[in-house]
Amino acid sequence: MSRKHNRKYNRSFKKNVLDDNGQISKESKAELMQRLNEAEKERHPGLTAAENKVLAGTWIQAVGTLLEAQGVTEEYLITVAEEGEEGLEAERQAVFGIWLQVIGSFLGAIGAWQQLSIDEEIQRKGLKLGIIGSWFEAFGAASEAVAETQGLIEGEEEGVLP
Structure with missing residues (x-):
């Protein structure tokens, strides 16, 4: 796996994950879902x-x-x-x-x-x-x-x- 590929998934979130009340922020949830969807597409790009x-x-x-x-x-x-x-x-x-x-x-x-x-x-x-x-x-x-x-x-x- 290339360094560039590793950095894509190891970088930190754009904003704080937890809000002032200690709850996961909506933006963090959305970002996490987007990352998971991208990772899933890359894991299953098509049939070999x-x-x-x-x-x-x-x-x-x-x-x-x-x-x-x-x-x-x-x-x-x-x-x-x-x-x-x-x-x-x-x-x-x-x-x-x-x-x-x-x-x-x-x-x-x-x-x-x-x-x-x-x-x-x-x-x-x-x-x-x-x-x-x-x-x-x-x-x-x-x-x-x-x-x-x-x-x-x-x-x-x-x-x-x-």
Whole structure:
């Protein structure tokens, strides 16, 4: 930190802080609030390059997962229309898992955005939301993996591979 920067925050108040009654003067309160606001702006001047990448990545992932879920759902619905629902339990579970991942991805993206707030309470809420989103993604991925494994096993037993 430069000397000039240090002097800015270490200088004395323009007027006496306490008035004749020993109370903090209105001018001192106003000056202190102005200094705190300036210091807060300097502490959080904008997003760093790394923060921008994290935020962009979480939103790209969320949108990508949404597109995947839409495509898989369309494939499932076409298969149901052509062949009926019988024997498609694994595929239905896989679709369910992918949609859980979509929910988790969007919760994670919103949480990442909130974590960049200046307000510490919003940051904390964002962290919690991101954690909840990660659990949704994990459960959805596990559900999809179990379903895909079951589908593979059934396909091998029937001699039909995708």
